[in-house]
Amino acid sequence: DSGVTQTPKHLITATGQRVTLRCSPRSGDLSVYWYQQSLDQGLQFLIQYYNGEERAKGNILERFSAQQFPDLHSELNLSSLELGDSALYFCASSSQAGVKNTQYFGPGTRLTVL
């Protein structure tokens, strides 16, 4: 158990819908990262927050948005869902920025768009 929690574990929804994925980082970790893992794209970095502020953006679609709240939990919002958004979405956390700070991953949310 990494100490990072994600809810829900599974999510099934229809095209055009909007969903929210939630992540609670390890106790004391200030950084939260979101990743998308799909069969054809591999693991893709989406976005990072550090202590409530957006720190870096990766391959995140405009239909997707995220935020980190004062209690450091984070939410990833996916809207106007398409079939291709079906993937495993991971949240990871680390204590701070820096090369050697390991990212610890949550169990992931498996999103299926029908």
Add this chain to the structure above:
Amino acid sequence: AQKITQTQPGMFVQEKEAVTLDCTYDTSDPSYGLFWYKQPSSGEMIFLIYQGSYDQQNATEGRYSLNFQKARKSANLVISASQLGDSAMYFCAMREGRNTGNQFYFGTGTSLTVIP
């Protein structure tokens, strides 16, 4: 150019034998970190081992060791005495020091199957 390259899509190893999973990386940043993660069929990503670019010695964590060859830009994972529970996907990742977001660049992974 790919930041992380894992050229072995699938590997097989006999139980109790050692296996090496290859990883090469590409960066011009003198400060970087290299990581290996394991992803079993259940889906979670499990951190295994870390190697810093300035570390003089190869990292070791139990049965895992990292064969770090800086000049060749390779960071191969060695698993000794393979166990059936080692069957999983293995991902190599890198973080660069100048990358303000400190995002990870992941390879495409290697699927390891341990044969009894």
